[in-house]
Amino acid sequence: MMEKDNIRFSGSFLAGRHYRTGEPIALDIAGGIIVGCRSFAAADGAGKYGEETLPWIAPGLVDLQINGYAGMDLNVPDLSEEEVLALCDRLWAEGVTTFYPTIITGADESIQRGLEAIDRACRRLEREGRDTGMMHNIAGIHLEGPFISREDGPRGAHDRIFVRAPDCDSLEEWQQAAGGRIRILTLSPEWPESEAFIIRCADNGIVPAIGHTAATAGQIGLAAAAGARLSTHLGNGAHPVLPRHPHYIWDQLAEERLWASVIADGFHLPDAFLKVAHKVKGERLILVSDAVSLAGMPPGVYETPVGGNVTLTEQGRLHLTGQPALLAGSALPLAAGIGHMWSAGICSLGEAWDMASVRPSRLMNLPTSAGLTPGAPADIAIFALEQGKIRILETYKQGRLMYRHPDAG
CATH class of the missing domain: 2.30.40.10 (Urease, subunit C, domain 1)
Known part of the structure; x- marks a missing residue:
């Protein structure tokens, strides 16, 4: 620094x-x-x-969903305070002035340890800030799962063993472990318990988000009425083949109460989808990186605990080795999404930048929404x-x- x-x-x-x-x-x-x-x-x-x-x-960039970067992984079982601090420091180089470290589906104790490590890192940064004026860029935590769909496709890379129904008691324990820092929670509203759980989240200052879902139109509508505000990486975490209509991607696009985040790295979504999302969601479309630990690393072949043997190309595309059609996560920073939206002619540079700065700030009610x-x-x-x-x-x-x-x- x-x-x-x-x-x-x-x-x-x-x-x-x-x-x-x-x-x-x-x-x-x-x-x-x-x-x-x-x-x-x-x-x-x-x-x-x-x-x-x-x-x-x-304005500085605001990333609502980041799992790791430059070899640092927020979802390892033994996440340390030092690794969180190193990630905070590394993201300054990507123009990220605010981010939400993301903990995904896992064993209860693994989720808890990850949340505790992030909380310890934040408290340390806050102490140092009071003493030295040092700044930090964590505004809250994004908990992605474990209350998501069990189905292959919507579940994505999340381990099915740990997927389960929404549970307010578990959320309360995790929020205590996080020092009250959980600010976004991604779940699937296909669970019968979802509506009451979403209300509980919204009442306690957590933005409920729909993602990794196979929910029906009715379930999505009930979730939005209960307080769900965001579709997490819309268009990804889905079945490879869907009915012509209806299906949960169209339903979320059509639901005016929902914002939508998208991964606009040029690999996760075709430009045609990004254009449609831009036209339909307007001011409620935002960009996320959803970056994993191999983002920002040199091109090459890597061994990972979730995807196994993966290849990172010079262009920043991460796929299963030997199966280039199967992505293994997002490996580009948030600014790359801005560049793609602009260079592909989907929107202006200024609007694309807003999608990654003032708009997520507005969703999360941050003062940086003023640009x-x-x-x-x-x-x-x-x-x-x-x-x-x-x-x-x-x-x-x-x-x-x-x-x-x-x-x-």
Whole structure:
């Protein structure tokens, strides 16, 4: 992590091309807050940067679903506090200023240990923050399972042995282990207990999400009425073949009370689906990485505890070795999804960035939903565009520089 008050160009403002308009702007920052947004000219003190060479400036990225990164796996049975801290530190380089570490279906004790490790890491970061002003980027925990579908296809890679019906007592125990940090819970509403469970979650500040489901239209409607607000990685975690209609993907697209998250890495979903989701969900479409531990690793063949022998290509596609048609998880950062949505012509760069920053913030009721407007936290990503891809140059959390790329100058 970088030293405090290393604000680009002057110590009091950050400059760049606005991610939505392309116009040169300067963000005035005080006390970790954006206090002003004004037009910017080279004469204002950009040093070697003229208006034409300014990098882009945007709100920091918010990832609602991340299982690991760069060899760090949040779902190992012996997850340590140090591994969680290392993951937090590594994600600054991807422009992620807020994320929700994701614990998936497993044995009760494994889930509990994972939640406890994340809680310990958060409490340590909070202590250090009070003493040194250090920042951290965990806003809460996403519990994905174990209350999902038992069926092959919708269940995905989740172990069927540990899948079970929603249980409020277990949730209460896990929330205690997590220090109250569980903020998103993905389940399938096909269980008879789902409706009461969703109400319980919503009443206790947890966003209920539908995912890994084979639910009927009626069950999805009841879940939304009970308080479900999100479809988790819609279009994935599904049967390989579905009836023409009806089916649970159409039903979730049509349910106006549900937001939808999608993995837009170019591998998990075809562009046609992303276009439809964009048109139907509008402001309620968000991007997630759903990254696994091999994300950010060099290309090669790896042995994993869940997928077995897997291959990571140079393009970032992770598949079962010898079976390239079968994906083995998501291996690209959130910014790659933004780049794909934009370069594929599905939406503008600015809208794609919003899908991964202000929109998830709005869903989770975070102050970063204000984006780059005065009064918002100075959670900011500085980036370059290179052949349709995004390269993060700097990341700031509440005005503090947390990452600088060696080529950032």
